[in-house]
Amino acid sequence: MAILEILTLPDDRLKQVSEPVASYDDELRAFIDDLEETRLNGPAAVGIAAPQVGCFRRVVILDCSATRKPVPNHGRLVLVNPEITHWEGYEMGREGCLSVPDYTGNVIRATRIRLTAFDADGAPLEFDMEGYEARAAQHEIDHLDGMLFVDRVVSRRTDLFKRKVYQKGGKP
Amino acid sequence: MTTQWHMLTLIGEDKPGIVAAVTRALFEFGLNLGETSMLRLGGNFTVMMMVSGEHNEAELRDRLKPVIEAQGMCLHIDPIKAHLHEHLVPNIQVTVTGADRAGIVAQVTSALAEAGFNILDLESDVAGTADKPVYIMQIAGVADVAVEVIERALVPLREDGVDVNVSAIETYIG
Numbered sequence: 001m002a003i004l005e006i007l008t009l010p011d012d013r014l015k016q017v018s019e020p021v022a023s024y025d026d027e028l029r030a031f032i033d034d035l036e037e038t039r040l041n042g043p044a045a046v047g048i049a050a051p052q053v054g055c056f057r058r059v060v061i062l063d064c065s066a067t068r069k070p071v072p073n074h075g076r077l078v079l080v081n082p083e084i085t086h087w088e089g090y091e092m093g094r095e096g097c098l099s100v101p102d103y104t105g106n107v108i109r110a111t112r113i114r115l116t117a118f119d120a121d122g123a124p125l126e127f128d129m130e131g132y133e134a135r136a137a138q139h140e141i142d143h144l145d146g147m148l149f150v151d152r153v154v155s156r157r158t159d160l161f162k163r164k165v166y167q168k169g170g171k172p
Numbered sequence: 173m174t175t176q177w178h179m180l181t182l183i184g185e186d187k188p189g190i191v192a193a194v195t196r197a198l199f200e201f202g203l204n205l206g207e208t209s210m211l212r213l214g215g216n217f218t219v220m221m222m223v224s225g226e227h228n229e230a231e232l233r234d235r236l237k238p239v240i241e242a243q244g245m246c247l248h249i250d251p252i253k254a255h256l257h258e259h260l261v262p263n264i265q266v267t268v269t270g271a272d273r274a275g276i277v278a279q280v281t282s283a284l285a286e287a288g289f290n291i292l293d294l295e296s297d298v299a300g301t302a303d304k305p306v307y308i309m310q311i312a313g314v315a316d317v318a319v320e321v322i323e324r325a326l327v328p329l330r331e332d333g334v335d336v337n338v339s340a341i342e343t344y345i346g
Binding site: 042043045047069093095098102103132139143 | 258259261262263319340341342343344345346
């Protein structure tokens with residue numbers, strides 16, 4: 001087990017697209033153990049993606065089970081070759097990143113997603129995710145495609161609030 | 173030696189090219205920008221900028237005078253104690269809407285202050301129409317108390333016909 005070095009902006013490697021995992025072997029599982037140890041070592045990191053430690057393979061880890069207020073979640077997930085197969089709705093939420101220290105911003109993400117992936121042994125997985133956990137998966141999968149949340153941050157004056165109230169039938 | 177920062181406040185009639193003209197003058201004077209915020213308020217251009225460099229307030233004012241006059245702007249300069257890399261992350265947001273009337277901001281922010289809520293960011297706007305204006309305010313801040321405590325503090329506002337929503341901000345870090 002080892003804590004790996006986190007790449008931070010403006011490291012161009014964070015823009016690199018990661019390759020699918022081809023073999024589910026001991027080497028992959030050892031790397032996943034290191035990635036998890038690195039996530040737990042980071043300040044308040046909920047998720048982590050392999051390219052953040054300079055390993056350009058399609059592997060992410062997320063664990064939305066420890067939020068201040070409980071949110072719908074599937075516990076700690078190791079997702080290999082994850083694919084989002086369905087998106088629904090959108091909402092704004094605040095994000096930060098181990099690779100972008102001392103900066104948080106608002107990002108619009110799909111509210112509900114369906115996701116397929118494989119576990120560390122190559123067994124297929126499928127999840128319906130919503131809200132915070134769906135946000136986590138979208139943020140981490142972005143890393144696999146060389147995207148950072150700063151590429152998606154919206155102005156603080158971009159206002160979804162009025163629209164949301166309207167949809168709920170609230171007062172104009 | 174700690175960096176000497178000044179806060180520059182500039183306001184004037186909005187027109188294209190102001191930011192470019194001002195920041196070019198600052199750059200050519202060897203100044204660095206820190207955090208900045210630019211907003212259009214009621215059709216006016218407004219910007220506040222943290223700047224640092226080897227200069228005093230008088231030199232800064234002299235240097236900026238031509239560009240400020242050319243752009244027809246008002247300039248205000250304050251020496252400030254400031255640091256970068258010390259962002260606080262908000263954990264609660266409050267949104268307020270209601271028929272526009274005097275005192276909404278004072279009532280909401282007083283209730284928040286009493287409840288131990290520290291405002292980090294506040295924006296308000298007047299929407300609706302001239303004969304039926306609607307006040308909309310968004311506040312983000314930090315509080316050590318639960319969301320419910322902040323909600324309870326704002327109940328009197330609700331009873332007063334102001335729509336107040338309080339929600340936790342769970343910042344995702346990944």
